[in-house]
Amino acid sequence: MTAQLQTARPRGRAVPASQTAATTFRYAALIVGAVVMIIPFLYMVSTSFTAQAYVLTLPPQFIPNPATIANYTQALTTQDFLLYFANSLIVALASTVLSVLISSMMAFAFARYDFAGKEIIFRVLLAGLTVPAVMLLIPQFLLAKDWHLLDSLPGLMVFYIAGSLALNTFLLRGFLASVPGELDQAMQVDGANAWTRYWRLALPLAKPAIATATIFTFLASWDEYPLALTMINNPDHRTLPVAIAAFQGQNATQWGLVFAASLIAIVPVIIVFLVFQRYFVQGLTSGAVKG
Amino acid sequence: MTRQRARASATPYLFLAPGFILFLAVIIYPAIRAFQMSFFDWKIVPGAVSQFIGLDNYVRAFQDGHFWLSLSNSGIYMLATVPPQIVIGLFIAMLLKRKSPTQPLFRVLFYLPVVTSWVVVSLLFKYLFADSGLVNFTLHDFLHLMNRDVSWLSARGTALIAICALGVWKGIGWSMMIFLAALQGVPETLEEAATMDGANRWQRFRAVTLPAISPATVFITVMLVIGGLNVFTSVLLLTGGGPGGQTDVVLS
Amino acid sequence: MKRSLTIGSAVAVAAAVALLAAGCSSGSNAGSADKPVTITLWGSYGNGGNSTQQDALNKTLIPAFEKANPGITVKYVDIAYDSLLQKLTTSAAGDQLPDLVRADLGWVPQFADLGVLVPLSDSMSDFSTLSKNVYPGSLATNLYKGKYYGLPLDTNTRVLITSQAALDKAGVSAPPKTFDDLRAMAGKLKGTGVSLFADSGLGAWNISPWIWSGGGEVTNKTETKATGYLNSAKNVSTVQMLVDFYNDKLIPNLITGNTGATGTSDGLPKTEYATILDGPWMQGIWSGQYPDFAPVYAPIPAGAGGSVSVVGGEDIVLTQSSKNKAAAEKFIRFTQSKDFQLAMVKTGQMTVVPSLASEEVAVADYYTTFAEQLKTAKSRVASPQASKIDTVLSTELTPAFLGTTTVKAALDKAATEIDALLAGGK
Known part of the structure; x- marks a missing residue:
């Protein structure tokens, strides 16, 4: 571990004793933190492998006995679970890509230009962030009805994209603003137009922030429940959260089933997370200033 | 020259247009509608006449003792969850900043609570804080920190502890992510220069890192404060606002 | 720089594909909705992954009804119980309610008050005959301002x-x-x-x-x-x-x-x-x-x-926005029939028809106590x-x-x- 740490920090002065202590502390803290984070999650995994008769006994059992995969087979076979999975994937992917694209353009304008109304427009965006989504449900539903967006997946996307714009713009603008403007000015002197500077310079520079925005937006669209419930009537257009909620009954809930379905639903989010988190590693220093 | 300036001044608006128009139509317009509805004795059915009652809805809310209790609950939740999420999130981000083989694994572990749905984690915490749940088991039977089991969810104070614990647990991964992204934006050269000047770890953190990530800190603080005031699902599922509405928050 | 371009184009392609796929999936289903008469029923028979009630409805009862009433198609949409009330409220605001709703009995006055329900005691000529067959306590939950806005579907008590x-x-x-x-x-x-x-x-x-x-x-x-x-x-x-x-x-x-x-x-x-x-x-x-x-x-x-x-249970109500009220009323009559009631008894829903009580008890012993208790059970305040x-x-x-x-x-x-x-x- 010490060796790795030193390769990672080539200039680190050799004070082995304090280095080792620091590394030990670092790992101890991380492990304790990770254990706290993961225990409730493990409990959920264990419950998903437990038959209804043994679910949620107190005190909690972490190793299911007897274990069963019946919850997973039932989750996958009752309802059109795979169709709903595909619906969610389509909606979440398209919303994420379009939202990140549109909001990074807005962030670019805010970070690199001075223009009339800049402050006001930015404040309007901020104000949008403070409105609780529950409050917007009925007006948005009426809007969707007028625009014939009800009961369709593209209709849901419009609301998911709009809903994530402010957060993403705010996030990306902050990041772009903290990046020195010299490179941009240099490209401008070279005659590059605004689109080139956005696409070729700002976007690659903002990689860590774009990765963050992608992960957040994907998760938000993937998990969204109230709008999906309200806007979709045709069962063929349902998304996954609506299907998972249907596993909760009026008088009884099969928790193993709900947890199994939820765990299946977590997989795509983790994949998106794993794919995009590697952009954190190559930060500014290696990407732009040095390269 | 004049053409150049004209083009330059139109550019930011072109970049803003697609997003901002969508935002105005789909978020701001409905928000104004919702605000407008709050001044009416709103009849949701089309065709029915909604009566304008001015500030009556607000007056009723402000006169209702329950509203103030809810407001104070939301306030307590915010105060109790925002600082820990920022401090712990930043701390973990600092620990995970450097490249190492285990780093991706830890990132995923800390991010897991964020990706798990509120409904599921709320139910999990309800069982963890149940009378004979894991928390009582750990604190009483295992660590002997308490001399009896506590009915966590039966009284306002202890129920708020459980709700806040859930909020912090689920939120740390989120702030960690943004801090991690922001930390990548801190030029290493600056840190190295500070090291050369003989600054110790804490001094480097104070003088270089903190100022460099301040936009992210502001962003996280604003978002967490807003999110804290909007907490709803976890309260509903954990205590249902109980006992007797004592843990209700503003939105409910 | 090269790398970012490939990411950018991959992202653009993904968006295009996703949009296209979404367009297709919504397009292909749009056509099949306009059959001669289709009535839609919303409810929460789904009961938390336990599909026996939904199966009885979709596989036995609805096909039997469609066979007896050619030209009418019944579409049942299952909605999670916890979300049904909210979905009904927003749908009422948007004038998007289905023809029929299986509503918790406590909700009927609330929706009647909104003016989105058809008073069945006015619109159905045989209402008084139908209403005489059911437990008075269950029927009373449909009463709002002197009119009945629904008929009981199933009942229960404590x-x-x-x-x-x-x-x-x-x-x-x-x-x-x-x-x-x-x-x-x-x-x-x-x-x-x-x-x-x-x-x-x-x-x-x-x-x-x-x-x-x-x-x-x-x-x-x-x-x-x-x-x-x-x-x-x-x-x-x-x-x-x-x-x-x-x-x-x-x-x-x-x-x-x-x-x-x-x-x-x-x-x-x-x-x-x-x-x-x-x-x-x-x-x-x-x-x-x-x-x-x-x-x-x-x-x-x-x-x-x-x-x-205390009486619990569900009622069936007809909405004002229904375009096929006559067909929907036929289905309401069907829900009051012996076939429908007894099929639901087998899935754990108690019948609202007292004359079927003996057959109900034959399905399971424990129904005896509940049926006896229902005779004197009262309903809660019927109010929005x-x-x-x-x-x-x-x-x-x-x-x-x-x-x-x-x-x-x-x-x-x-x-x-x-x-x-x-x-x-x-």
Whole structure:
């Protein structure tokens, strides 16, 4: 571990004793933190492998006995679970890509230009962030009805994209603003137009922030429940959260089933997370200033 | 020259247009509608006449003792969850900043609570804080920190502890992510220069890192404060606002 | 730089593909909706992954109806119970309601008040014939301002459930038949660590059976006033009995909102609780979770008012926005038929037709107690404000149990607040 740490920090002065202590502390803290984070999650995994008769006994059992995969087979076979999975994937992917694209353009304008109304427009965006989504449900539903967006997946996307714009713009603008403007000015002197500077310079520079925005937006669209419930009537257009909620009954809930379905639903989010988190590693220093 | 300036001044608006128009139509317009509805004795059915009652809805809310209790609950939740999420999130981000083989694994572990749905984690915490749940088991039977089991969810104070614990647990991964992204934006050269000047770890953190990530800190603080005031699902599922509405928050 | 370009184009392609796919999937389904007559029914028969009710409807009942009524297609859409009310509310605002809704009986006045339901007592010529066949208590839940806005679909009620183990522990031979029996049982259970009775709240569903059995009322007959009824001396003594049990640790703090306490469905089989009040669905829950547990069903203990329980269940309602009201009314008639009612009995839904009670009991023994209890069971206040009344009851009664106020003061306060709600909701 010490060796790795030193390769990672080539200039680190050799004070082995304090280095080792620091590394030990670092790992101890991380492990304790990770254990706290993961225990409730493990409990959920264990419950998903437990038959209804043994679910949620107190005190909690972490190793299911007897274990069963019946919850997973039932989750996958009752309802059109795979169709709903595909619906969610389509909606979440398209919303994420379009939202990140549109909001990074807005962030670019805010970070690199001075223009009339800049402050006001930015404040309007901020104000949008403070409105609780529950409050917007009925007006948005009426809007969707007028625009014939009800009961369709593209209709849901419009609301998911709009809903994530402010957060993403705010996030990306902050990041772009903290990046020195010299490179941009240099490209401008070279005659590059605004689109080139956005696409070729700002976007690659903002990689860590774009990765963050992608992960957040994907998760938000993937998990969204109230709008999906309200806007979709045709069962063929349902998304996954609506299907998972249907596993909760009026008088009884099969928790193993709900947890199994939820765990299946977590997989795509983790994949998106794993794919995009590697952009954190190559930060500014290696990407732009040095390269 | 004049053409150049004209083009330059139109550019930011072109970049803003697609997003901002969508935002105005789909978020701001409905928000104004919702605000407008709050001044009416709103009849949701089309065709029915909604009566304008001015500030009556607000007056009723402000006169209702329950509203103030809810407001104070939301306030307590915010105060109790925002600082820990920022401090712990930043701390973990600092620990995970450097490249190492285990780093991706830890990132995923800390991010897991964020990706798990509120409904599921709320139910999990309800069982963890149940009378004979894991928390009582750990604190009483295992660590002997308490001399009896506590009915966590039966009284306002202890129920708020459980709700806040859930909020912090689920939120740390989120702030960690943004801090991690922001930390990548801190030029290493600056840190190295500070090291050369003989600054110790804490001094480097104070003088270089903190100022460099301040936009992210502001962003996280604003978002967490807003999110804290909007907490709803976890309260509903954990205590249902109980006992007797004592843990209700503003939105409910 | 090269790398970012490839990412950018990959992202653009992904977006295009996703949009295209979305367009296709919505396009392909749009055409199939316009058959001669299609009526849509929303409900929550889905019951948490237990598909027997939904299967009975989709695989047996609806095909039978469609066969008997050519040209009518029935489409059932299952919606999670917890979300149904919210979905109905927003859909009503957007004029997007389906033809028929299987609604919780407490919701009917609320939607009738919004003006989105068709008064069946006006629109169906044979309404009086149909309404005579069902339990009056269930029918009454559809009454709003002198008109009936629906017909009952299924019903349930709460009875006393106990176990042989609990009775043994208390040293009694039979379940408590009266309030006095209950008090005697309390004396024997004191200090044993077993609670006499457990319930999960203090709303109308929870507290009404006690109030009515004790001889009291929640409101006057016309449901316009609670003061003088809810805070009567009879109710004070009934609630005081429960509060005394609570103070003697014979009722757990589950009733005052400790969601961390053992639930009633676990506490009874584990003999932590000696008795609970609950519905016919518990049998299904226990047969899955506690296969060895044999619940004992008995009527609600009788007080001065006899043994009176509370009616639950669902009603079927027709919406104003339905474009095929005649076809929808045909389906409503079908739901009142013997075939429909008995098919649902087999899936755990009690029939609303008293003349089918003997056939119902033949399906499962435990229905006997429930059917008997239903004969005297009463329905809660039918008002658009019903859920607010629930909140008032539990908010005001909780302090009486916790000892921060007296029972009398709590009931006075609740009655005043309910008066205001009833005056506002008319």
